[in-house]
Amino acid sequence: MALSDFGSAARNEAGIAAILPILKERFGDIFHASAAMRETHAHTTTYIPSQIPDGVLFARSTADVQEAVRICATHRVPLIPFGTGSSLEGHVNAPAGGISIDTSSMNRVLAVNAQDLDCTVEPGVTREALNTYLRDTGLFFPIDPGANASLGGMAATRASGTNAVRYGTMRENVIALEAVMADGEVVRTAQRARKSSAGYDLTRLLIGSEGTLGIITGLTLKLQGIPEAISGGVCPFPSVEAACDAVILTIQSGIPVARIELVNALQMRALKTYSKLDYPETPCLFLEFHGSPASVAEQAERFGEIAEEFGGGPFLWTVDAEERAKLWKARHDAYWASLTLRPGAKGLSTDVCVPISRLAECIRETEADIEQAGLIAPIVGHVGDGNFHTLVLIDTDDPSDILKAENFVARLNERALRMDGTCTGEHGIGQGKMKFLEAELGHGVAVMRAVKHALDPLNIMNPGKILLPRGV
Incomplete structure (x- = not known):
């Protein structure tokens, strides 16, 4: 197989037809080929269309995985690992068909x-x-x-x-x-x-x-x-720039913050409605500090002073576990809260990461881009390391809406790369971001292709992810 084939995904109909009865005979009731089971192993959590595998193996051990790999390699049939299916860039799709290896039973x-x-x-x-x-x-x-x-x-x-x-x-x-x-x-x-x-x-x-x-x-x-004590809370700011400047000074001051999360004004509006939070509809930082009772109080107070320097505050913090749990549940429910901003829409979730010195600039340009494009797309961010997410709300039955969102995501990725950042801080490449990887790493992609060719010469390990076919 030529190096240029890595990233491509063509079905091997004869091989797939040959292995289905072999796998059923070998693995019995932990191998499934029903349409319902296969469909649940290609669902994607964004708008990327599902591509269904031809069978699902609920592996119970490393030995089961080994045997399945050897059978599939003999017949040149792809294998697609599956954990919980919560990834965001089409990682569990089967563009060339093949066998989904579900590891949920390997749970010891x-x-x-x-x-x-x-x-x-x-x-x-x-x-x-x-x-x-x-x-x-x-x-x-x-x-x-x-x-x-x-x-x-x-x-x-x-x-x-x-x-x-x-x-x-x-x-x-x-x-x-x-x-x-x-x-x-x-x-x-x-x-x-x-x-x-x-x-x-x-x-x-x-x-x-x-x-x-x-x-x-x-x-x-x-x-x-487990920390002896934890303090945390929410701090409003007059602008995204002010919040990001407070983040930068907090990190530069050596305050050992455990979590520091940004939500922009639109995302806070959604959280107020969905999670019944009583905070201003402005950009806010959610923070948490870990340590001794004295140290987490000192860290919270020091951050409050930094926030005040940038027009933020008051920083309302607590060591009460129930109150903190409510705040972080609201932050983790940001996806569901965002859907209330456009009922009936689905979310296209994407992320980039930039050096924190460029974070305010990147988010400011992104908010302006969202407004100019006529999109609804709230922003949240793990801003302590320069990572932020947008959730673009789209009508997946409207091709023009999808195109508008895809064009925005392309501009967002290009913006992050221009600022010496990355097209993905944590979602991964999968299928959704393959075309941006070459722009980010250049010849590094050829090195990846060579590694893939050396370790997987038949291209059976989750093909059609990370690497585009050469020339695309």
């Missing part, structure tokens, strides 16, 4: 090493399930993308979320991975040591690879101690 916490602050889990464990399991240990896993995603899927898409400004992304929090590669062999990328200089960094190669190089079957993760 295999080991918790409390003294070492790490754990080992199967890929189907969700982040909420892991933190429930860890509750009595005094430890927690901090990566919170909002959705109750599977940890295997979070590693595959290099997820992050609201806690990333303090705790990092999945890239920083995965110590080692186990994965089944395209030849059916199992690779363990590292031991449990916190650092290593042993050879290529295979762990980071697989993190963010979106199932295009191998299927993750195990993860060793860093854990954190």
Whole structure:
């Protein structure tokens, strides 16, 4: 297969027809080919049309994944890993058909090493399930993308979320991975040591690879101690620029903020209606601080002083767990709140990330673009690391509406790249952002293509994602 074919996705009808009875005979009632089951494994959470697989295997073990990979490789049939289906760029679609490998039954916490602050889990464990399991240990896993995603899927898409400004992304929090590669062999990328200089960094190669190089079957993760105290609250600002300037000074001042989230005025209007929040309809920052009782009070007070310098405030903060939970539930419900701004519409969710010094400029230009295009698109952001999201509300039955939204997303990505940013801070490339990857990384995409060719020469691992066919 030529390098130029990587990114293309042509159906192998003969191979698909051959493997369906083989998989059914081998796996019995954990293999399904009904239309209903297949449809649930290609649903997408945005407007990207579903592309349905030809069968679904509910793998129970690494050995099941290995056997399925070897059968599919023999007949050159694609495999598409599936966690919870919460990704946003068409990652679970099957453009060339093939077999969806559902890892939700691989949901065991295999080991918790409390003294070492790490754990080992199967890929189907969700982040909420892991933190429930860890509750009595005094430890927690901090990566919170909002959705109750599977940890295997979070590693595959290099997820992050609201806690990333303090705790990092999945890239920083995965110590080692186990994965089944395209030849059916199992690779363990590292031991449990916190650092290593042993050879290529295979762990980071697989993190963010979106199932295009191998299927993750195990993860060793860093854990954190549950903070002794947490303070948090909401602070209004007169403008997005003022809020972003406060963020920059907060980070530069070394205040160890755990979460610092921006919602623009339109998003706050939606939250007020949906979540019954009693805050001004202006840009606001949601914040949280972790530490001792004295330190979280000091951090909150210091931030309040910074906010006042930029015309913000008052910063209303609390250490009450119930009040904080209400605030963060409202923030996590931003997607559903946004849908109330245009009843009947669906959301096209997209994200970019820029250096925080360019954040205010990028958001200001984006808001002006939204207004000029006549779109309804609220903005939220993990602004401590320069990442923000827009949710463009569109009528998916109106091609002109879709085109208008797609043109806006293209301009947004180009704007972020012009400001030395990235076309995606955490959603990943999938199908939705393939055409922007080349503009961002140039010849780096050719290197990715060469890696893909070397590790998956038959192009069976989640084809049609990340890499466009050459010349497109």
